[in-house]
Amino acid sequence: MTLIKSISGIRGTIGGQVGENLTPIDAVKFAAAYGTWLKQQRDKENYKVVVGRDARISGEMIQNLVMNTLVGLGIHVVDVGLSTTPTVEIAVPMEHADGGIILTASHNPKQWNALKLLNAKGEFLNGEEGEKILKIAEADTMQFAEVDHLGKITKNQAYIDLHIDAVLALDLVNVKAIKDAKLKVVVDGVNSTGGIAIPELLERLGVHPVKLYCEPNGHFPHNPEPLKEHLTDLSEMVVKERADFGLVVDPDVDRLAFMDENGEMFGEEYTLVACADYVLSKTPGNTVSNMSSSRALRDVTEKHGGTYEASAVGEVNVVALMKKNNAVIGGEGNGGIIYPASHYGRDSLVGVALFLSLVAEKDMQVSALRKTYTSYFMSKKKIQLTPQIDVDAILNTMEARYANENITTVDGVKIDFAENWVHLRKSNTEPIIRIYTEAKSQEIADALADRFIGEIEAVSK
16 A cells, blocks of 8 residues: 555655556656646646655656656646745746646655645645546546647746745734844754755744754655654754754645744644734634644634634645635644635745744743643554555444544544544545544543554454
8 A cells, every 4th residue: 555546646655566656657647647637627728837846865756757747748847846835836826827746745754755736726636626637547548749739848946935935925924023033943854845945934034044954855864744753853953052942844844843942842733823823813713724633723713702613634625614714824733834815725934934923022932932822732643554454444333432422524533522532534645544632631642542542453353
């Protein structure tokens, strides 16, 4: 199960067998299916797609395959090269393009890569659109262009700068207050494109960046998922440098986590909580996150007089509910900030700028800021899947077992107890079952997760 075809794109490990891993043939096939689908949306003379990548070792190879496949379909390509997911998202409408492709496997280790697919608004495709592309790929009915109608590739390396310009122009980004605060921040760029974009953003905001793993060579110095156990070097550097705080992004820069001045985690879940607190204090309104995210966002939303709602997991689901509820900010508890005043996509550059505005205006240490929010503790665990495990049967069993509790089945099974909750779901991006829990202490959250792992293992035998 190292090639995962889903409505959000295609993801797999590099090398190995065609159809089982992300091989060059699989990359070409799915790029062709996407390009074919794109041409079915509108009948026009010229089509254009923006293509960018994170710094993965396989990125240049996969990007060249994808771009030249699109060229073979008669589609023009804007090559933004080393970039971030949110940068490609904002580049699509800026270029008046028909879509975009980002080559990144987000937080997955270096042997993984993926094609993430965007529509003409620079937003992820919905389930129906993704399903059509999968069917085109399976049918092998792609029609390529004749020699006089091949597309062309144009390079444009300016989009990270243009993205930063757009962030600095946001009304709620208090550039003056941030510059006056004279802050020092350690940046862990996990040797990917966050190491390019985030230090440049900080410098333009008058913040002194201390770079840690900011060489975009794709050799991730630690597991790239921004969790506490992977960030000991960042913690040590924050204390050693006497920095105001530290931050880390994932390889494609759509997840963001902070660390306080003592080298302690601010809490990945609290990235969105803090940014929402700031935005809601200026522009009251509603918020949305997914149902695996902390209750703390609900608390801060209600404090500001707004309404909070939870969507199914997945950025496209969060965005759909944000549009429906007219949310002023939303995102995912994994450190993903979606701020519609900028664009409908998780964006760590926007998150950094909003967080800096909050810290500068409040003029308080990050550890003190964290204490102003209700403390919830989460446990995020997983069970590796084998072909023999019937996930649907397991989830149905758990739903029946806890039928007397408050249960939501929009996305897997979420069981809301009075003091805590557990969410069980099959991952869209890895061959695993995720077990997320939240409680008023870490011990209770961990114990709850371990209890459910035991129950799942018992019913899966």
